[in-house]
Amino acid sequence: MESEKKIIFSGMQPTGMPHLGNYLGALKNWVALQDDYRCVYCIVDMHSLTVRQDPLVLRKRSRELLQLYIAMGLDPEKVIIYFQSHVSGHAELAWILNCFTYMGELGRMTQFKEKSQKNADNINAGLFTYPVLMAADILLYNADLVPIGEDQRQHMELCRDIAIRFNNIYGDVFTIPEPYFPKIGARIMGLAEPEKKMSKSDGANENNIVYLLDRPESIIKKFKSAVTDSGHEVKYSPDKPGVSNLLTIYSAAAGVDIKQAESAFEGKGYGVFKQAVGEAVIEFIKPIQSRFDDLNRDKAYVDAIIRANDERANAMAGRMLRRVQKKVGYPAV
Numbered sequence: 001m002e003s004e005k006k007i008i009f010s011g012m013q014p015t016g017m018p019h020l021g022n023y024l025g026a027l028k029n030w031v032a033l034q035d036d037y038r039c040v041y042c043i044v045d046m047h048s049l050t051v052r053q054d055p056l057v058l059r060k061r062s063r064e065l066l067q068l069y070i071a072m073g074l075d076p077e078k079v080i081i082y083f084q085s086h087v088s089g090h091a092e093l094a095w096i097l098n099c100f101t102y103m104g105e106l107g108r109m110t111q112f113k114e115k116s117q118k119n120a121d122n123i124n125a126g127l128f129t130y131p132v133l134m135a136a137d138i139l140l141y142n143a144d145l146v147p148i149g150e151d152q153r154q155h156m157e158l159c160r161d162i163a164i165r166f167n168n169i170y171g172d173v174f175t176i177p178e179p180y181f182p183k184i185g186a187r188i189m190g191l192a193e194p195e196k197k198m199s200k201s202d203g204a205n206e207n208n209i210v211y212l213l214d215r216p217e218s219i220i221k222k223f224k225s226a227v228t229d230s231g232h233e234v235k236y237s238p239d240k241p242g243v244s245n246l247l248t249i250y251s252a253a254a255g256v257d258i259k260q261a262e263s264a265f266e267g268k269g270y271g272v273f274k275q276a277v278g279e280a281v282i283e284f285i286k287p288i289q290s291r292f293d294d295l296n297r298d299k300a301y302v303d304a305i306i307r308a309n310d311e312r313a314n315a316m317a318g319r320m321l322r323r324v325q326k327k328v329g330y331p332a333v
């Protein structure tokens with residue numbers, strides 16, 4: 001029965017077109033899990049405001065991300081896909097949870113430290129409390145499982161700590177959520193800088209990032225220019241970050257394990273290997289791109305999906321929010 005299924009929640013910022021890291025680290029699992037769980041997938045536009053955004057671009061990217069969710073294979077009749085800013089419960093619960101989170105905990109978050117460095121002229125309070133809004137997202141839907149990439153592990157631990165702290169005071173209000181990482185691909189590195197994670201908001205070197213809407217020629221070009229090393233062995237090893245990253249991408253894209261990928265390229269040069277990784281990526285990206293293009297031409301359909309899903313998300317979030325408000329002592333309405 002639908003109501004007996006466990007609940008999944010996850011989100012992505014509309015800060016740019018998703019890349020291979022976002023896909024292999026998170027989105028791929030979202031699709032894989034949609035039949036066995038009740039899934040809620042959010043476009044976390046409120047989180048994006050922690051870094052300055054052009055309003056027109058943000059609005060366009062948010063819609064494109066929703067279309068991409070559908071193009072990847074998420075069924076909008078089955079899963080809930082919606083914009084965070086359309087459900088006011090996120091902000092309302094975040095306020096309450098802010099009062100159960102300590103400054104010291106937030107100050108220890110590595111993403112906060114990194115983003116403060118990158119945006120030294122705009123270290124705003126939202127950037128600091130970002131993980132509390134993320135905790136509110138998850139707890140608002142009573143999620144059991146949260147499919148994410150490795151970089152979000154620390155935020156998940158904080159979310160669990162906040163939920164446990166709240167439950168210790170008020171009784172069993174929140175489900176304590178578990179993170180869910182992919183076996184291969186939880187941390188995809190840049191192609192040009194394989195010691196740093198591939199990141200949307202790090203677009204200085206175009207060859208570093210493969211976007212899901214990149215055209216095939218451009219994908220092959222990026223893989224051909226990927227940094228490897230002065231050796232010639234296609235082998236997974238800590239002293240070969242470039243080759244290891246390409247092996248990870250190949251394994252995740254082709255659905256084989258690392259050992260199988262290594263033996264497929266035994267005795268072959270880096271040139272052949274890079275071309276094959278590019279082709280494996282194009283193979284799964286192609287159908288996503290063609291569905292995305294179709295959706296771009298069907299505004300009425302996308303609008304209808306947005307309206308229907310907003311309603312479902314608000315209904316689910318509203319029930320939980322009222323429960324929490326009652327627990328903390330807000331007067332009855």
Ligand code: ATP
Nearest residue numbers: 013021022025026148149186187188198199200201
């Ligand atoms: P930004 O650079 O704007 O912070 P981002 O590229 O880090 O964006 P997010 O929107 O923050 O992407 O993340 C969306 C999801 O993708 C999260 O679950 C995150 O863990 C995952 N993810 C992001 N980058 C990678 C990566 N390089 N490898 C694997 N997973 C990733």
Ligand code: LTN
Nearest residue numbers: 009010011012013044134137138
């Ligand atoms: N912080 C996440 C995005 C995010 C999220 C969430 C992920 C916001 N709220 C809730 C999972 C569950 C990131 O990827 N940077």
